Structures are given as structure tokens and as C-alpha cells.
Amino acid sequence: MTSPFNQVEQIISEIEKVIVGKRHVIELSLTALFAGGHVLIEDVPGVGKTMLVRALAQSLDISFKRIQFTPDLLPSDVTGISVFNPETRVFEFRPGPITGNIVLADEINRTAPRTQAALLEGMAENSVTVDGVTRKLMDPFFVMATQNPIEYEGTYTLPEAQLDRFLFKIEMGYPSAQEELDLLFGKQNADKLTDAEAVVHLTDLLDLKKASQATQMSAELLQYTVDLVRATRSHPAVSLGVSPRGTIAMMTAAKSYAFVKGRSYVVPDDIKYLAPFVFEHRLLLTPEATYQATKQVDVVQDVLERVAVPVEKRSSNA
Template sequence: MEKKNIMQGIAENIGKVMVGQSGAAKLMVVCLAAGGHVLIEDVPGIGKTTMANALAKSIGVSFNRIQFTPDILPSDITGFSMYNPKTGEFEYKQGSIMSNIILADEINRTSPKTQASMLEVMEERHVTVDGVTYSVPEPFMVIATQNPVEYMGTYPLPEAQLDRFLMRITMGYPSSEDEVDILYRFKNENPLNNLEPVADGEQVKELQRQVRDVHVDRSVGEYIVEIVQSTRRVEHVALGCSPRASLYLMRAAQALALYNGRDYVIPDDVKSLVIPVLAHRMVLKQEAKIRKLTAESILSDLLKDVRVPV
């Protein structure tokens, strides 16, 4: 498969399993190419776990699922040192984070201490155990899921951790026609069982290098910064987006441009990614919630006021 078509090929391969989720699959692949992590926030039973599995199988890399519960420990994730009486030395025992694709299932069900253990590896791509650093395999991507309507026994992700996710994606319920298609696609067996990879880890790493070479005109860069800085000036926003958000928005736009077969970013790339990249980074004031304003609606209004470069 040609390099320029790898991203579309992966998204189409995911579509062999996921029905009516082409938009979410496209964003997942863009996030992978940009070298970021993704948070899937939606109700149970719509295929969040299946989507993560399909992505991992499509690129033929290692995959680990971590089912987050209140009693899971940081060492379960990062690994730990164990004394070996034969050698008289401590040996590192790998944690479940040592894989290419990590599904952090229901990440908001575990304690803040365990959530915090993910911060270093998501940003630095390594873990530190007893003062020794261990790198995770490349490519590396965390796909976290959480249920937005269930609050009992959950621990909301802190802003510092939310900021580590390149995107937050919502999948939504399928249409009636798509739901009927789901019934028959899964009628005899799970199509995941027969899903073949269309790329490998080395191709993904090369793809991530290509993304960084996609041209971003200075006027587009200024457009990105103006959008992000506008979030800090909105009356109903207590905490706007950080410079990291500007960098992530640019990187995602570069990946989307490559997905669409271009080696340069256009303003439409940026506009289409503003909500999935920025919405989860904004903290709204209480009066915004009273007025039933959402980060998504605020961003939609902001986009109307920011001048688009020609």
C-alpha cells in the first residue's frame, strides 16, 4: 500500500468491523499519525473497546487492555522491581503499559494516584521504576474510554491528565439502518476475529515522521494561536486552552492534511479539528452550566469571530 494511502486504508479496515463510525475511525487514525492519545467518551455498548481493538489489529502491533478499577495499583501499570535470589539483584517486571496500543478501559474508575501513574508515560513515552527509566515500544498510543453519564464510584480525570489527550471523541448511537447492519455483521461471529492488518509498526513510525514534514504556513499558525488564545478570553470560561493545545491542534491538522493527500495544511483542516482537540481542555464557570452552555457551543461561536486566513 502506498504511504499516502496508509491512513485511509487503516480507517477503511476499521470500517470492516465498525458500522457507521467512519468519522470516529478517521479521527482515531489522524490521532495515531499525529503521535497522540485519544479519549473516547460515550455511553456503554456502542463499540468503544471494539474500535480500539480494530485499530490495533489494523496495524499489526501489540495491544494490551487495562480494565481500570478502584483497586488497581500504579505498579500494575508501570511495572515493579522484584528481588531475584539467584542473581542477588532486583529485576524489572514489566507492567501492562509496555505495549504499542493501550486500551485504558473506564479510566475514570480508578483512583487519582493510579491515574497519575499514566502522566509520565503519556507525555515522555517512558516509565520510571525505582529511579530507572524504561522506554515503551514505538509507536505508542493510549486509547482511554469513560462513561459520561455514570458518576457513582468514578474519579473525574484532572485537567493535567485531560490535557495529555490529543483528542476527545464521541461516537454516538448508530442510525436505525446502521444498527440493523450491526446485527447481521455480528450475527455469526465477531468480524474482529478475521481482521487482517493493512500496515505495520514501521510504516506507522514513518507516517508519524511524514506528518511533521507537512507544511504549515505562518498565517495558518497564527490562525491556530488566535483560536486557542480566544478560549482564554471568553466570559464563561474559567480555564482556557494552553500552548500545548496550540501545538496539538497544529499536529492534528498536519495529520489530517496527509490523510487527505496533501503536504500542506489549509484552514479547513484546523476548523474541523477544533472541537475534538480543544473542547476537553476547557473548564467552564458555574454560570455557563446554568446557562446550559457547553465547550462545544462556545468553540463554535468562537470560530465565527476569528478571521480565517486567505
């Protein structure tokens, strides 16, 4: 029988057939999926954001839906709508694309806030309410949203409440010189998506999610997580620190990341590595800090340097 750690490695290997040189992004995506969170990918166009999401869904053999966000998109285009059937003389619900297992919210910052908010209930409660009726979404329900940097024209900044629903905010980054050369030779293109085969099915995926949250996290590391979060709230450059939801997000993410890395226990380096992805988009800087060109990444780095790292206390058979 294949071990859970081997299954995770098989998933990563399949996705790497399509997305070359982005193992850390793949690992973070799986971490968020296992933790029951969602991912916001912010980067310039053309770096493979959409291809990553499609390859992930294909390797897991679960349903995939895509929402192309545009300025004229309506909330009902996301959640679904009730339509009158003249034959039965009743209204019938026609579900929107939010009903998939993996939902790609493509260019989410190109639509109006009210449509962005249509995802809010689903991301927070795994349900959607239309015409007063609440319907449960699939399990797993995983949103991977993409957006171009906010300095591009025609975009809407996501509000803090929406950003807080994302477990991670990550960047894809440009490919290396060799990877870009492979693109020109046709070694990495859209046709390669057919190379990604399903290696894990729905029941296996649910088992992996459950196993990831059984990962051991010591009391010392739980306290370390709280200390880091509270340090963001008292930082002089921050007007709004990491929320309690962010504290829980760090715990679940650390457990899942350790699991993805093939361990049954969390180490301090897991938390330190994940802190920028979990914390940065949850921080609101003061006007003075913004004027002085301070960035969220600077605050997180400062907090990591100031908060003492606990000494590991693991049993010999951990």
C-alpha cells in the same frame, strides 16, 4: 510502491470491516496516532469503543495491551513492579501493560486519581519511572482511553492535567438503524475482528508518522491557530483556556488530519473541524457559565464564529 495516502486508506478499510459507519472516528484515531497524541473516547457502554482499539492495533500489526481500570487498581498494576528473584538475589523489573504500542485504558474514570496519574508520565514523555529507574516506552506509544459519562455513579473525574495530555476527546455515538439491524443479524459482531488483517507494519507506521508531520501548514494558518487559542483564554465564559500544549496539539493534529484526508497541505476547514475535539476538554468554565448551562462546545463554536478565517495562499503546484 504503495503511496502513503493509499496505505492510510487501506488501514481505514480494514478497520471498517469491524467498525461500520464510524469512519470519522477511525480517521480521528489515525490522526492522533500519526501526531504522537492520545485519544479519550467518552460514551455510553456498548457502542464499540474497545472493538475500535483492538481493530486498529490488529490492522497495524503492533503490540496491543489492555488495562481494565477498577477502583482497586494500583499504579504498579499499570507501570510494572520490581520483584525479588531468590535465585539471582536481585530485584527484576516486570513491566506492566503500559509497555505496549497501543494501550487501551478501559473505563479510565473508574479508578482513583493516583492510578490515573500512572499514565501521566508515559503520555507526556514516552517513558515510565519505577523505583527511580526511567525506562523508555515503545515507539509508537499510543493511549486510547475510554470512559463513561461522569454522571454515571462510581466514576472519578479526570483532572485538568490529565485531560490536557489527550490530543482529542471524541464520542462514538449510537449506530444508525441499519447498522443496529446488522448487529441483530450477526453481520457485525466480535467474531469479525478476525477479518481485520495487518496492512501496515511497524517500519511503515513510523514512516507514516514522519510523513504526516511534513504536511505543509502556512504561516497564516499558524497565526489562525494562535488566534483561536488566545480567544478561548479571553472568553467571558472561560476561567481556564487552552494551554500552549493545546496550541501545539492543534498544529500537529491539523497536519496529520490533512495527511489522513490525502492532502499534503492544511486548509482552514481542517482546523475548524478539529477545534471541538482539541479544545473542548481543555476548557474550564466559570461558575456563572456553568450555572447558566453553557457548555464547552458553545464556547468553541462562538470562538470559531468570532475569529476571522485567513485567506488561503497556496502555490499552484501545492
